[in-house]
Amino acid sequence: MTATTATARRDDTMVSSLPPRPTPQRQFSARPLGVGLVGLWLSVIVLLPLAALTVTSFGDGVSGFWDAVTAPVALASLAVTVGLAAVVALLNAAMGTLIAWVLVRDDFPGKRVVNALIDLPFALPTIVASIVLLSLYGPNSPVHVHLNATRPGLVVALAFVTLPFVVRSVQPVLIEVDREVEEASASLGASNWTTFRRVVLPTLAPAIISGTGLAFARAIGEYGSVVLIGGNIPRRTQVASQYIQQQIEIDRPVNAAAVSVALLVIAFLTLFVLRVAAGRSRRREEESS
Amino acid sequence: MISVTGARKSYGNFAALDDVTLDIPAGTLTALLGPSGSGKSTLLRSIAGLERLDAGSIVIGGQDVTQVAPQKRGIGFVFQHYAAFKHMTVRDNVGFGLSIRKRPKAEIARKVDDLLEIVGLDGFQHRYPAQLSGGQRQRMALARALAVDPEVLLLDEPFGALDAKVRADLRQWLRRLHDEVHVTTVLVTHDQEEALDVADRIAVLNKGRIEQVGDPVALYDRPANDFVMSFLGSVARLGGQLVRPHDIALHRSRERAQSLDARVGGSPGVIEAVVERVVRLGFEVRVDLRADSGERFAAQVTRAEADALDLRVGETVYARATQGPDVTETEPALAI
Numbered sequence: 001m002t003a004t005t006a007t008a009r010r011d012d013t014m015v016s017s018l019p020p021r022p023t024p025q026r027q028f029s030a031r032p033l034g035v036g037l038v039g040l041w042l043s044v045i046v047l048l049p050l051a052a053l054t055v056t057s058f059g060d061g062v063s064g065f066w067d068a069v070t071a072p073v074a075l076a077s078l079a080v081t082v083g084l085a086a087v088v089a090l091l092n093a094a095m096g097t098l099i100a101w102v103l104v105r106d107d108f109p110g111k112r113v114v115n116a117l118i119d120l121p122f123a124l125p126t127i128v129a130s131i132v133l134l135s136l137y138g139p140n141s142p143v144h145v146h147l148n149a150t151r152p153g154l155v156v157a158l159a160f161v162t163l164p165f166v167v168r169s170v171q172p173v174l175i176e177v178d179r180e181v182e183e184a185s186a187s188l189g190a191s192n193w194t195t196f197r198r199v200v201l202p203t204l205a206p207a208i209i210s211g212t213g214l215a216f217a218r219a220i221g222e223y224g225s226v227v228l229i230g231g232n233i234p235r236r237t238q239v240a241s242q243y244i245q246q247q248i249e250i251d252r253p254v255n256a257a258a259v260s261v262a263l264l265v266i267a268f269l270t271l272f273v274l275r276v277a278a279g280r281s282r283r284r285e286e287e288s289s
Numbered sequence: 290m291i292s293v294t295g296a297r298k299s300y301g302n303f304a305a306l307d308d309v310t311l312d313i314p315a316g317t318l319t320a321l322l323g324p325s326g327s328g329k330s331t332l333l334r335s336i337a338g339l340e341r342l343d344a345g346s347i348v349i350g351g352q353d354v355t356q357v358a359p360q361k362r363g364i365g366f367v368f369q370h371y372a373a374f375k376h377m378t379v380r381d382n383v384g385f386g387l388s389i390r391k392r393p394k395a396e397i398a399r400k401v402d403d404l405l406e407i408v409g410l411d412g413f414q415h416r417y418p419a420q421l422s423g424g425q426r427q428r429m430a431l432a433r434a435l436a437v438d439p440e441v442l443l444l445d446e447p448f449g450a451l452d453a454k455v456r457a458d459l460r461q462w463l464r465r466l467h468d469e470v471h472v473t474t475v476l477v478t479h480d481q482e483e484a485l486d487v488a489d490r491i492a493v494l495n496k497g498r499i500e501q502v503g504d505p506v507a508l509y510d511r512p513a514n515d516f517v518m519s520f521l522g523s524v525a526r527l528g529g530q531l532v533r534p535h536d537i538a539l540h541r542s543r544e545r546a547q548s549l550d551a552r553v554g555g556s557p558g559v560i561e562a563v564v565e566r567v568v569r570l571g572f573e574v575r576v577d578l579r580a581d582s583g584e585r586f587a588a589q590v591t592r593a594e595a596d597a598l599d600l601r602v603g604e605t606v607y608a609r610a611t612q613g614p615d616v617t618e619t620e621p622a623l624a625i
């Protein structure tokens with residue numbers, strides 16, 4: 001037994017005697033031009049507008065900002081928006097993963113067409129989605145499903161425009177999944193469901209989380225697809241973007257900017273938290289040397 | 290005991306397994322040996338239930354498992370590329386099969402620790418697979434497969450992804466492990482040296498068929514055909530017959546060669562050849578020769594013999610086979 005262990009350990013020593021690998025960051029740090037260009041671009045495209053927006057939102061001081069955000073109708077629109085976005089994000093997490101699974105693992109006629117269809121919500125002006133949904137589920141619904149000016153109607157519209165996010169982030173990861181790992185799990189006695197839950201899902205988790213985060217962020221800010229079918233009923237179906245639009249129309253730019261900043265903060269925090277979560281589950285698989 | 294009877298498996302109209310019948314006695318370490326694409330993995334995966342046979346049956350331990358799912362076959366499977374659960378620690382990897390079976394935590398922990406000690410990974414319980422070397426990962430995979438007390442252990446080129454040194458060590462280690470654990474083991478390999486080194490029995494596969502089954506000595510000394518002979522060990526082609534290079538004797542005098550050759554039955558006769566190269570390989574010397582027919586072959590002689598012959602490049606010698614399996618050509622020439 002002792003001899004067995006001694007020989008078996010031999011390759012361990014070979015590994016630990018390797019020189020330490022240089023960290024990748026060190027090799028790419030000396031790129032002032034690239035960093036400068038990226039900084040400039042992000043400033044012009046992202047930071048400056050956001051800064052301007054924030055300044056506008058505080059145009060009536062801190063209390064003005066607070067009043068604008070906590071006005072009952074504003075608060076209700078934010079609550080509706082976040083609530084619907086959360087529902088749609090969770091729906092996407094489940095359905096997007098399922099769609100990606102079917103597209104990668106199953107063969108059926110017309111698979112390529114379906115695969116191409118997934119990206120259509122990206123290509124279509126979202127107002128078109130609204131028109132289509134209105135004619136399908138509106139007052140003159142040919143299928144007698146009336147979702148006009150209801151929250152389910154909003155969910156359908158938001159689900160439509162956020163369809164690609166989870167599908168497209170899970171698909172490439174699923175393609176790369178090592179089938180032998182699943183076979184190993186089966187050989188150890190795990191049912192297909194157990195294998196999915198304990199072996200495949202943890203591998204897909206970072207992709208599902210990041211896709212879900214993007215879908216959530218998109219749903220929070222969505223305007224075009226909900227503008228017709230949503231009905232814009234304050235406290236019921238009015239989403240934040242519609243409230244903002246309304247405030248601009250009645251010439252209350254500070255209110256509009258304040259609610260925008262609130263949306264921005266929610267979106268940023270969500271993306272940040274999800275990014276940390278995805279990073280954590282991914283890191284466990286990588287070397288922590 | 291594993292019995293495969295009349296196994297057939299086709300991909301399109303390509304037969305990966307062509308009527309394979311094979312018995313693997315309980316407690317043995319049997320190697321499935323054959324060139325790449327000969328159907329070894331297909332056969333092993335069929336035993337595991339990871340492939341479905343088109344025809345034929347598989348019996349493990351007296352139970353017909355042909356229609357049984359891999360989960361219920363009582364097998365342990367080890368893959369060439371480890372198939373580690375990357376998001377689990379070494380402990381959770383090895384304990385996976387037991388936790389599926391809902392064993393108590395304490396029992397799992399004890400069994401996992403025991404196995405990790407056996408495979409020499411004690412103290413690595415909390416590492417992730419990415420923090421292990423290839424050899425360590427494969428030993429973890431082996432412990433994982435053994436944890437569920439499988440009836441049979443199936444290994445598909447388990448050392449194929451490792452470098453030569455680690456491979457040779459692990460091979461020896463596997464043999465010793467098998468002597469301790471005694472689980473019926475089937476090892477797939479394309480490396481004849483590996484098969485000869487570790488296996489009690491070798492089944493040689495070629496083009497989806499079993500060419501010969503036997504213990505390593507029998508296969509080496511009494512190969513059933515040219516394919517087995519050339520796949521196990523090196524061969525030289527002498528006057529249309531395959532012989533082992535170390536079974537070729539070289540002489541300076543044609544008369545002496547002929548008189549000695551007359552005593553060997555079924556020999557290919559004495560071949561006149563020109564020395565093209567003399568290579569010293571430690572104790573042995575390899576002599577590359579070209580027959581007057583233009584055919585090239587190599588003879589392996591001891592250093593003493595080579596010194597006595599005092600061979601120089603360009604000189605003529607007379608070669609004869611001292612022994613051989615007495616195989617005459619039954620198949621088209623095999624490139625080796």
Ligand SMILES: Nc1ncnc2c1ncn2[C@@H]1O[C@H](COP(=O)(O)OP(=O)(O)O)[C@@H](O)[C@H]1O
Pocket residue numbers: 300305323324325326327328329330331332
């Ligand atoms: N899933 C598959 N689809 C098509 N052909 C396959 C498949 N699996 C194996 N084959 C073919 O079957 C033959 C035997 O494969 P395999 O059993 O993997 O050989 P080996 O393990 O001996 O190298 C090969 O020619 C391979 O190309």
Ligand SMILES: [Mg+2]
Pocket residue numbers: 329330331446
């Ligand atoms: Mg193979």
